[in-house]
Amino acid sequence: MALAFPWRERLGPASTYNLQLATYNPTPRAAGGRKAGGEAQGAFAFTHNPQLATRHCSPGFTLIEILVVVVILGIASAMIVPAISSRDDLKVSAAARMLTGDLMFAQNKAIASQRPTYIQFDKAGGTYTLLSSLSPRKVMTRPVQGGDFIMRFGAAASHGLEGVALAGVDLDGDTVLVFDELGGPLTTDAGGGSPAGLRTGRITLACGGESLAVDVEPYTGDISVHRP
Numbered sequence: 001m002a003l004a005f006p007w008r009e010r011l012g013p014a015s016t017y018n019l020q021l022a023t024y025n026p027t028p029r030a031a032g033g034r035k036a037g038g039e040a041q042g043a044f045a046f047t048h049n050p051q052l053a054t055r056h057c058s059p060g061f062t063l064i065e066i067l068v069v070v071v072i073l074g075i076a077s078a079m080i081v082p083a084i085s086s087r088d089d090l091k092v093s094a095a096a097r098m099l100t101g102d103l104m105f106a107q108n109k110a111i112a113s114q115r116p117t118y119i120q121f122d123k124a125g126g127t128y129t130l131l132s133s134l135s136p137r138k139v140m141t142r143p144v145q146g147g148d149f150i151m152r153f154g155a156a157a158s159h160g161l162e163g164v165a166l167a168g169v170d171l172d173g174d175t176v177l178v179f180d181e182l183g184g185p186l187t188t189d190a191g192g193g194s195p196a197g198l199r200t201g202r203i204t205l206a207c208g209g210e211s212l213a214v215d216v217e218p219y220t221g222d223i224s225v226h227r228p
Helices: 061-086 088-113
Strands: 119-120 127-134 137-138 148-151 164-171 176-179 185-188 202-207 210-216 223-226
Touching: 088 119, 088 127, 088 148, 088 176, 088 202, 088 210, 088 223, 148 185
Parallel strands: none
Antiparallel strands: 119 127, 119 176, 127 137, 127 148, 164 202, 176 185, 202 210, 210 223
8 A cells, every 4th residue: 555745845854853653544534535546545644843853962082082092191101200200309309398298297296286296317227207205215107108107218218219318417416306395396316315496407318419408497397498
């Protein structure tokens, strides 16, 4: 049975119409609706809703494009990271930032707990240790990593600071920096003698031909980093 579709000529482009197929109705349109050949004159019902026009998807990235970008980033990282880790100035800068952070932690700890904190430097051994008590000796625990709060330089160092050396410790001839209950800097010796007010506080770090000094200001305890 052949069907006629008069709507093909009346509708515009298919992309601007939403056509919904209804039920085919074989009922003749009018009396005597059958043609001479006996075929039924039926019709399909279609609707046009302009609010439901076809939406165009915005363009995006393909999987291949994303994989190419990831590969390029991986190659760049493999080339850049070793170059950064081999630069002496960046290593000594990282060590100076670490020392500054540890000094500030000890100072804030003294203020918060209202008890002195101690930082003992060992230039020969290339270490410094944060202590909550000097006599008897009690080493602080790292707040995040856990374990004894001891920082090592030289061959025994970690965090990529193997080439950094503790080049100088100037604490008025002493080896222990003390922060009192107000955060003020003092100095004492490893034997736990009476602390005295800090007059000169400088810790020098070196790596290759690069060096930085971490200074602790008398009275205020302000900490700064600069080139010696």
